[in-house]
Amino acid sequence: MRYVAPARGTIDPAAFARLPLSDWQAPSEWLLGEHWPSIDMLNAARPATMHERFVAQTLALLEDGQHYEQRIAAAGEIATRESNWHDLFNAAMWLRHTALKRALNAQQVAEIAHMGTRVRSRPQYAMTHFDEAGVIVVLRDRRLLHLWDAHDWHGLFWRERVAWLDGRASLEVFGHALLEHALTPDKLLVGKALVFLAGADGSGAGAVCAEAIAAGRVLRDPLELRPLPLSGIPGWHPDNGNETFHLHADCYQPRRAGREYPLPSVL
Known part of the structure; x- marks a missing residue:
């Protein structure tokens, strides 16, 4: 709906x-x-x-x-x-995020020139998903990536809850539809994430992401994007301070058989 x-x-x-x-x-x-x-x-x-x-x-x-x-x-x-x-x-x-928006626009126009305005390509779907629901995530702890790969949401958002508070996992919302949906406070939010691995300094992810989009290295297929149930992050949903939420929330979906994610870029 x-x-x-x-x-x-x-x-x-x-x-x-x-x-x-x-x-x-x-x-x-x-x-x-x-x-x-x-x-x-x-x-x-x-x-x-x-x-x-x-x-x-x-x-x-x-x-x-x-x-x-x-x-x-x-x-x-x-x-x-x-x-x-x-x-x-x-x-x-x-x-x-002017540079990110501009990079997406340039790639969208290039695809339109190739596909026309009536048919959409896989890259166009990927870029639209990111434009509407995109999140840029920086991880400083590779163990979190393994939990994410397995869709171990209880592990990622409850056992490692502090990682979202101490800087080992940080994010920047880019998708404007996510902000619109957040106008309903109890709505469960799920982002479409591009992931970067960083050392002690994870700054510059937005600029790196914009450059990668402009160069056509990312967002060539919607399956590149990782689902990220944002409502599991501390402070993003009124009920996620309870462990029960992380066991039964509808935004937590199991990984589909055979689903693999690309390796994240390194900052």
């Missing part, structure tokens, strides 16, 4: 105090204010490195006949529905 976001002003305030939304309250009035931010406000927040701009998605705009991604590449115009949570969070991702 397609997710329908709650109306502005009706959302439980607890949603904005819990990850991932608690990390996206700058400027807080975009989420908590009485009024939606305007297209002009979004454009005013663009970093100096961002030449793309947000434009209202109107019928007149869509009459140009261009695909959404082609319009961005050709004119730098990001069609944005006003008063819409999904597109507001997409704009937030463009502002925070």
Whole structure:
């Protein structure tokens, strides 16, 4: 069933105090204010490195006949529905992760040139999954990867619960649909992860990820992406402080027979 976001002003305030939304309250009035931010406000927040701009998605705009991604590449115009949570969070991702968004757009346009606009390729599906639900994960403890490979969710999120607090596992949310779904506080969130292994310093994962996407080294198939039940991470769901949650939560699915994951990149 397609997710329908709650109306502005009706959302439980607890949603904005819990990850991932608690990390996206700058400027807080975009989420908590009485009024939606305007297209002009979004454009005013663009970093100096961002030449793309947000434009209202109107019928007149869509009459140009261009695909959404082609319009961005050709004119730098990001069609944005006003008063819409999904597109507001997409704009937030463009502002925070401009290089990642730009790399995805370039690869999407390259695939459209090859496939046309009516048929989607495996790389296009992979990139869309990551754009909507993507998470960049940095692991500093390879043992966590073995638990993840086996879908040992109890081990990864309960026995190794402290790993998500002490820096051995860290993540950055990229998928804007994840932020939209988080508006419903008890919703179980599952991300699509690209994983990196790091030593003592795991900084720079976003830049490395953007470069890998731009070079066509990752996101060539949806099966590259690892499911990550984000609701198991401390602070991401109100019930995950109880071991029972990690034994029975619906977001924890067993690994399918024969499913293998690619080796993570090393920072």
